[in-house]
Amino acid sequence: xxxxxxxxxxxxxxxxALVLLRCNYSSSVPPYLFWYVQYPNQGLQLLLKYTTGATxxxxxxxxxxxxxxxETSFHLTKPSAHMSDAAEYFCAVSDFSGNTGKLIFGQxxxxxxxx
Amino acid sequence: DAGVIQSPRHEVTEMGQEVTxxxxxxxxxxxxxxxxQTMMRGLELLIYFNNNVPIDDSGMPEDRFSAKMPNASxxxxxxxxxxxxxxxxxxxxxxLAHVGGLNTEAFFGQGTRLTVV
Numbered sequence: 001x002x003x004x005x006x007x008x009x010x011x012x013x014x015x016x017a018l019v020l021l022r023c024n025y026s027s028s029v030p031p032y033l034f035w036y037v038q039y040p041n042q043g044l045q046l047l048l049k050y051t052t053g054a055t056x057x058x059x060x061x062x063x064x065x066x067x068x069x070x071e072t073s074f075h076l077t078k079p080s081a082h083m084s085d086a087a088e089y090f091c092a093v094s095d096f097s098g099n100t101g102k103l104i105f106g107q108x109x110x111x112x113x114x115x
Numbered sequence: 116d117a118g119v120i121q122s123p124r125h126e127v128t129e130m131g132q133e134v135t136x137x138x139x140x141x142x143x144x145x146x147x148x149x150x151x152q153t154m155m156r157g158l159e160l161l162i163y164f165n166n167n168v169p170i171d172d173s174g175m176p177e178d179r180f181s182a183k184m185p186n187a188s189x190x191x192x193x194x195x196x197x198x199x200x201x202x203x204x205x206x207x208x209x210x211l212a213h214v215g216g217l218n219t220e221a222f223f224g225q226g227t228r229l230t231v232v
Contacts, residue, residue: 034220043119043206043223090158092221102171103148103210103221107157
């Protein structure tokens with residue numbers, strides 16, 4: 001069975017500092033990987049996804065993530081944090097069960113951005 | 116497309132009452148998911164459908180919960196009877212699962228905030 005682990009339930013950075021949110025997955029086959037963001041009182045919004053091809057993927061709002069198969073990781077980064085980045089972030093993997101598939105989410109990481 | 120539409124946005128009900136949450140997925144999507152989000156347990160997958168058929172309901176907490184998808188454009192999640200511990204935000208999401216089982220990203224609705232008093 002596939003699973004996702006997000007290291008650190010809370011991350012705090014200063015405005016302008018590097019953002020690094022960690023995600024590790026387990027999968028017996030090459031996965032599809034996703035990062036979602038959730039702002040307060042809203043649904044989840046896709047930030048970026050990795051399917052095949054280039055292992056460094058760029059998303060919205062200046063975020064990017066790199067798929068590292070050898071490390072089974074898909075960490076999310078942003079060079080310079082902005083106050084508006086404060087939100088909860090979820091890493092997810094697509095399950096390859098038959099013809100259906102389902103998305104398995106990590107527990108989430110709350111990003112706090114300090115002025 | 117208007118995206119995934121959930122109703123109601125907020126629901127307050129008394130313990131023991133029946134609650135029905137509704138979801139309209141994005142047109143053309145063939146997979147639908149119901150998630151529950153709480154502070155304690157995070158985002159939990161309750162059930163998901165593919166082509167209107169329930170594929171995995173192992174996340175449904177107990178028999179008080181039931182979900183249906185009578186057609187490709189509508190799904191319900193019902194709790195009967197409701198209990199205070201069911202208070203949570205319930206999200207519906209839809210996606211397009213290609214042949215071979217590869218899902219594109221899931222699109223989420225705005226959620227229904229359920230409070231059982």
